[in-house]
Amino acid sequence: MSNHRRRPAGERPDFQYIPREPRRHRYLEEDDDEVGYTPPPGDDLVTTGRHAVVHDEPYFDEPHFDEPHVDEPHYEEPHLEEPQRHEPHRDYAEPRYEPRYEQPSDIESVYEDGYGPRSYGDARAYREPPADDRPFVDDHVDDPDDAQAYPDDGYDRPQPDVAFAEAETQIISAIPEEIPPSAIPEEIPPTRAAARTQARRRKQARGRARRGKVFGVLAAATVLIVLVGVVFVGGKLFFGGSDAPADYAGPGGPEVVVQVHPGDTAEEIATTLADRDVVASGSAFFNAAVQSNAMNSVQPGFYSLATQIPADDAVQELVDPASRVGQMIISEGRQLHDTTDVQTGAKKKGIYTLISEASCLGDAGQQKCISYDDLNAAGAGDLTALGVPDWAKDSVAGVPDRDRQLEGLIAAGSWDFDPTAGPAAILQRLVSESSASYEKTGILTAGNQVGLTPYKMLVAASLVEREAMPDDFSKVARVILNRLAVNQALQFDSTVNYALDTTELATTDADRAQVTPWNTYASPGLPATPISSPSIGALQAVEQPAPGDWIYFVTIDAKGTTLFTKSYDEHLANIDQALNNGILNSGR
Numbered sequence: 001m002s003n004h005r006r007r008p009a010g011e012r013p014d015f016q017y018i019p020r021e022p023r024r025h026r027y028l029e030e031d032d033d034e035v036g037y038t039p040p041p042g043d044d045l046v047t048t049g050r051h052a053v054v055h056d057e058p059y060f061d062e063p064h065f066d067e068p069h070v071d072e073p074h075y076e077e078p079h080l081e082e083p084q085r086h087e088p089h090r091d092y093a094e095p096r097y098e099p100r101y102e103q104p105s106d107i108e109s110v111y112e113d114g115y116g117p118r119s120y121g122d123a124r125a126y127r128e129p130p131a132d133d134r135p136f137v138d139d140h141v142d143d144p145d146d147a148q149a150y151p152d153d154g155y156d157r158p159q160p161d162v163a164f165a166e167a168e169t170q171i172i173s174a175i176p177e178e179i180p181p182s183a184i185p186e187e188i189p190p191t192r193a194a195a196r197t198q199a200r201r202r203k204q205a206r207g208r209a210r211r212g213k214v215f216g217v218l219a220a221a222t223v224l225i226v227l228v229g230v231v232f233v234g235g236k237l238f239f240g241g242s243d244a245p246a247d248y249a250g251p252g253g254p255e256v257v258v259q260v261h262p263g264d265t266a267e268e269i270a271t272t273l274a275d276r277d278v279v280a281s282g283s284a285f286f287n288a289a290v291q292s293n294a295m296n297s298v299q300p301g302f303y304s305l306a307t308q309i310p311a312d313d314a315v316q317e318l319v320d321p322a323s324r325v326g327q328m329i330i331s332e333g334r335q336l337h338d339t340t341d342v343q344t345g346a347k348k349k350g351i352y353t354l355i356s357e358a359s360c361l362g363d364a365g366q367q368k369c370i371s372y373d374d375l376n377a378a379g380a381g382d383l384t385a386l387g388v389p390d391w392a393k394d395s396v397a398g399v400p401d402r403d404r405q406l407e408g409l410i411a412a413g414s415w416d417f418d419p420t421a422g423p424a425a426i427l428q429r430l431v432s433e434s435s436a437s438y439e440k441t442g443i444l445t446a447g448n449q450v451g452l453t454p455y456k457m458l459v460a461a462s463l464v465e466r467e468a469m470p471d472d473f474s475k476v477a478r479v480i481l482n483r484l485a486v487n488q489a490l491q492f493d494s495t496v497n498y499a500l501d502t503t504e505l506a507t508t509d510a511d512r513a514q515v516t517p518w519n520t521y522a523s524p525g526l527p528a529t530p531i532s533s534p535s536i537g538a539l540q541a542v543e544q545p546a547p548g549d550w551i552y553f554v555t556i557d558a559k560g561t562t563l564f565t566k567s568y569d570e571h572l573a574n575i576d577q578a579l580n581n582g583i584l585n586s587g588r
Contacts, residue, residue, distance in 0.1 A: 245284045255306050262300040267282070280308075301416040303318055326359065331412060335351070335533075340502045342502045355427075355430075356370050356372050375427065386424065388406075391443075399528055399529050405529070409431050410533055412534070459526045459531075466532055476541070478550060487525075488551070489520055496520075496521060549566050556581060
C-alpha cells in the first residue's frame, strides 16, 4: 500500500490543508501525550483503528507474498501543489476533522524521487508504482479483523504484517525482498531480558571453565602422586631401603642342586631358590636378577649352588657355566660301554661314562660322582623300573647279555638330569624320555610297511647309523631290508666290532669268524640288540627307505664315499678300490 502526495477527491477549495510530518517510530515516554482522533459527526471517513492519519510522506506496505514480484519503474513524483485529476468513479466526500495538535508547517526538502528526508524506516524504502491520481487515505489497522475490502475505490485493504508490543515499545516495519545489503540498519539492541539471559550464560560458562581447570589440576596431581608412589615403592623393592627384603650376608653353606624348568620366569626361579634356602627371600633374588643382563643366558637344567648366600652372589653363581651339573651330550652312534680304537688307541667314552662325569658335585679334587660300575649294574636291573617301553620289553627280556639290555634305548641328543638322584632313577629318566622321542617318528606303525617290529626298527636304525653317512642312510636301509627279504646274511663289520673290546672300520677273518649274538657274518638276520644309539634321521630312513634293488655296498675312501650295487662282481671291484685307498686295512 502506498500513500502519494495528492489531494483527496472532492476537496473543498476553501479548505486549507496542512502538510504533515511522516509518521515516525519512536519510544513513548510516560509523559508523552497520546495522539487521538474523533471524527466529527456526519463525516463519511471510515476508520479501522484508534485514529487515522493522512501522511504527507510516503507510507510503505508489506509486499504481498502470494503475488509475483515485478520490478517497479522509476517515475517522478508530482509536486504537492500540482492539482490532481479527479475521476468520477473515485469521488467521495472528504472527511472533515480537527487535529488535536498541529504538525510543523514547514515542508521538508524534496529529493530527486520526490520524497523528503527519511526517518529510521527510510532505509527500508523502495520505489512505488507510478501515481494513478486516485485519492487514498491510509488508515492504521490495529485489529486484523477490521481489515476489509472497499469496492467503491477499487482497492483491497492489505492485512498488516506483524503487530507486536513490548512493555514500552510498538514497532511496525515492512522489509521488501529487494533490500540492498548496504541499506539494512544496524541490529536492534537486545532487550533487558535478553541481556540478562546472555549475562547469565556468560557467567555459567566462566564457572564451567573454572571448574574444568580445577578438575584438571586435581587429575594431574593424582597421577603425580601415583607415579611418586610407584617410584618410591619400586626403589625400595629394587634398590633396598628400610623395607628391603631379607637377604643373607654370607659366607654360605653346603651346596644344593636346583632345577630351572623350561619357561621359568625370574620370579619362579627366585621362589625355587628361596625354598631351597639358597637365598633368604625370593624378593631379594628377584631384585638382583632384574639388574643382571647375564640372567638372559640361563638355560633350563640343574645347577649346584651354595646355600645361605647373598642374592647378588646367587645370581653370579647361577649364570656361571661351572655351576651347571647333570648335563651331557650323547652323539649319534654312541654305545653304552667304552670302546678303544685299534688304529689310534684312543678311548671312546660310552654313555655310562658320560653319565658318570656329568653327575659329579663339589669342588675339584673333592667331587662326588656316580661311578661307571654303579650305572652298569643299574642298567642290568628291572626293565619296568628302568622305564623300558612296552613295545620293547619282550625283545629286551631275551637279550643274552644283561649288561647290554639298554643298548639303543637311550637316544642321542642333549640331556639334563638330577645328579643327586640314584643311578636307576637317572637311567629311568633317560630311557623314558628317549622312548617318547622315538614314538614321535611313527615307529609304532611304520614297521608294518617294512615288516619289522618297533624294536627291530630300532635295531636296523642303529646299523644304518654305524655303517653310512647321513646322505646314504635311506640307501643302506634299503640294502638291509632287501637282504632280510631274501634271508641273506647282512655281513656288516660294525656288528663284528660291537662284541669286541677294540674296534676299527675293517675286521679280520678271525674277528668275523667269532660267533656272537651280534656278529651278522656268523648269524643271519638282525643282531640281538641295537649296536648304538641311533639318530632320529637314521630311524626315519628305516621307516621310509629309498627305492632300489641294491644288495651290496662298500665305503671306498676317507671321505665316506659309498658305492651300491646289485651285482656281486661289481661289489668285488668296489672292494678293490677301498683296499687301494687304504680304507679296509686292518690294524690288528
